[in-house]
Amino acid sequence: MDQYSLKKRLNFNPNAGPVVLIIMDGVGIGKQDASDAVYLAKTPFLDTQTKSPLYRTLKAHGKAVGMPTDDDMGNSEVGHNALGAGRIFDQGASLVQQAIDSGAIFEGETWHKALQNVQNKKSTLHLIGLLSDGNVHAHIKHTISLIKNAVKNNITNIRLHVLLDGRDVDQKSALTYIQTLSESTLHLNADIQIASGGGRMITTMDRYNADWRIVEKGWKAHVLGIADGKFSSATEAVSTMYANDPAAIDQYLPSFVITKNNKPIGTIENGDSVIFTNFRGDRAIELSMAFEQKEFTHFDRQRTPDIFFAGMTQYDGDLKIPFNFLVDPPKIAGSVSDYLCAEDIPSFAISETQKYGHVTYFWNGNKSGYINKSLETYVEIPSDTIPFDQAPKMKAVEITDKAIELLESNTYKFARINYPNGDMVGHTGILDASIEAVEITDISVERIVNTVNKLNGTTIILADHGNADEMFTIKNGVKTNKTAHTLNPVPFAIIDANPDPAYTLASIENAGLANVAATICNLLGYEGPPHYEPSLIKFN
Helix, strand or coil, X not given: CHHHCCCECCXXXXXXXXXXXXXXXXXXXXXXXCCCHHHHCCCXXXXXXXXCCCEEEXXXXXXXXXXXXXXXXXXXXXXXXXXXXXXXXXXXHHHHHHHHHHCHHHHCHHHHHHHHHHHXXXXXXXXXXXXXXXXXXXXXXXXXXXXXXXXXXXXXXXXXXXXXXXXXXXXXXXXXXXXXXXXXXXXXXXXXXXXXXXXXXXXXXXXXXXXXXXXXXXXXXXXXXXXXXXXXXXXXXXXXXXXXXXXCCHHHCXXXXXXXXXXXXXXXXXXXXXXXXXCCCCCCHHHHHHXXXXXXXXXXXXXXXXXXXXXXXXXXXXXXXXXXXXXXXXXXXXXXXXXXXXXXXXXXXXXXHHHHHHHHHHCCCCCCCCCCCCCEEEEEECCCCXXXXXXXXCCHXXXXXXXXXXXXXXXXCEEEEEECHHHHCHHHCCHHHHHHHHHHHHHHHHHHHHHHHHCCCEEXXXXXXXXXXXXXXXXXXXXXXXXXXXXXXXXXXXXXCCCCCCEEECCCCCCEHHXXXXXHHHHCCEXXXXXXXXXXXXXX
């Protein structure tokens, strides 16, 4: 750990109490109009912070968090990577696009093995993944590129298992992406068909072991050919579901399989190759485990085909999930937690299940487990398994109660707390519920800050990206509910128990989430690592 030592900051005595980072997930700064749940919510505590001299905004999207362009929204994964790493790394979307543009993805050993397996066994290539251009978990153009290269290499039988988005893109846009996929592959000399699918929140894409029934439903559709509905095409499937329930949105559409003569056209069988085309790990790990692990107890797989399986990238580097992958994930060493552990600084991280991995795995640079268990405490409050708009408070009260208990133990010098409400409820597209989610976040943050102040500590409040700040858009007079993240900046505020702190905000243009790690080091009494993005504070 010597390589992670920090230099003490001279002529600054940090507060005796802890430094606490509060992440208000999905609470960005919007237009302050009728579409902005953050603005509409009653947030008396957060409102006062915007008037503080230690308040500013940060960038939390695009190139500031390693995405390809500033037209790309941020997300919790890249946001927590940047917060914990103190630097900006090219992320999954960028890395995959670079690998496709250069052709490196098609020259790699994994892609060759996948194709060779199909060629030798005269079997089928299956692609499973989110079908949209949201560029958060996956991108349709990546899938199309894989298909075209496979056909170029004489793969003639390809089956697609499409997970419908409606969360990072318009909530009823699935038919557009299905049409794009069809038109882009229609001229290719191969049998290419969608075989199964379903809404991402119902089928396959669970995360953090929250609800394995979602993964089981995906397994049944993709592997066994068993689903909530049978249809002759994906277009028919989605159109029928829309007709049956006009309020239905893509992310919650039931699972489906495509059949011909009442038989599924594309179950996954022995000898096939399967590629999971998502590049983001949190919602890809569980299905990868189902395909790869011999000892598997989360549900009855009924049968486990002998296949070649690979991910777009490796979703968990420590656990080696999956074993085969097409694109190397970002290599993030030297997170701020590495440095704090090297300095014997005790810390804790807490959230509920939906964001627990963000304050641990993603914060620590895509690494599972503790850096130093004797110095760190990780607390997961189990999330409810009901739609989040039905319980907008989620586990904010429980998170707050436990965090206060840990803080009042006087054991920890640093803490990070994630309140998922603004993001998870914002994703439902329900305005009133999102307003309530932001309001409980405000109440919870104030409780934490009051505790930290009593302990003579320092609190940082921010968000990792926007979401609840834009709940609908109006284009050509048509109102459309918005469930995706936003491109908006996020708030950043420091609350110091000392009414006259020895620092002010630094003048840093285009500052982003990556500037926070060095700021944490400063507030704890250390210089930031020299290769980190500069601190957001300067000393008097």
